[in-house]
Amino acid sequence: MKVMNFSRRSRLFQRLFCLSIALQSVAFPQAQPPDEAAIVRGVDAAVKARLDSIASYTVTEHYAVYRNNDETHPVSEMTVKTNYQRDTGKTYTILSQSGSAIVQRLVLNSILENEKRINEPGTRESSWLTSANYEMKLNPGGPQQMNGRDCYVLSINPRQKAPNRIVGTIWVDSRDESIVKLQGTASKSVSVFTGPTQMMRQYVNVDGFAEATHARATSSSFLFGQTVVTIDYSDYEIKIRATR
Numbered sequence: 001m002k003v004m005n006f007s008r009r010s011r012l013f014q015r016l017f018c019l020s021i022a023l024q025s026v027a028f029p030q031a032q033p034p035d036e037a038a039i040v041r042g043v044d045a046a047v048k049a050r051l052d053s054i055a056s057y058t059v060t061e062h063y064a065v066y067r068n069n070d071e072t073h074p075v076s077e078m079t080v081k082t083n084y085q086r087d088t089g090k091t092y093t094i095l096s097q098s099g100s101a102i103v104q105r106l107v108l109n110s111i112l113e114n115e116k117r118i119n120e121p122g123t124r125e126s127s128w129l130t131s132a133n134y135e136m137k138l139n140p141g142g143p144q145q146m147n148g149r150d151c152y153v154l155s156i157n158p159r160q161k162a163p164n165r166i167v168g169t170i171w172v173d174s175r176d177e178s179i180v181k182l183q184g185t186a187s188k189s190v191s192v193f194t195g196p197t198q199m200m201r202q203y204v205n206v207d208g209f210a211e212a213t214h215a216r217a218t219s220s221s222f223l224f225g226q227t228v229v230t231i232d233y234s235d236y237e238i239k240i241r242a243t244r
Helices: 002-027 036-053 101-118
Strands: 054-067 076-085 089-099 134-138 144-146 149-158 166-173 179-186 198-206 209-221 225-240
Touching: 036 054, 036 134, 036 149, 036 166, 036 179, 036 209, 054 101, 054 209, 076 101, 089 101, 101 225, 149 179
Parallel strands: none
Antiparallel strands: 054 076, 054 225, 076 089, 134 149, 144 149, 149 166, 166 179, 179 198, 198 209, 209 225
């Protein structure tokens, strides 16, 4: 008799357990995977909102150049005040500079001139991280933590090769698809004397827009060997366009 009671209780427990699992599956349906197309549209919208909304900004940029695997003692440094105007592009005021004059001229001045050129109206559109310029594929695995933010991870591949277009990865905030980090390799070398440049750039939210806070580029050349350039951005002052 006791054996029968135990058997009945066991079957009852099994039925209750199965019922509880069934109820949980109804109350808590499995999360749907993120929509890749929707995320890409969000990236495009975030980039467009920033470019359409900002009339101008200023930022202080500190450049440091390192060589021969020594990232403790820069061979050259430069601090500049960058002024961006939506209608005209970027201009630079050098606040301080030290170290090798040759490195300043061939490396740092070259970077500033290139940034000025690619930010000119009619040209800067080719540098935007949008689906018009890049094929974007959502990486599997769901959101990842990056700099304390839940991010979708997308692989990017430029539709046309250029020194300012990257083959690599972007992390975008899962809430608003603003860019949190970019990492990859330039799709085209600047010259036949240099190898592919490895690039990384981190972003923070400033007044609701993704702005660069730290960048790093590593390259090799016939003249300088391995060269690392770091850029730190601070003191953003952003002016928003007046709405009609």
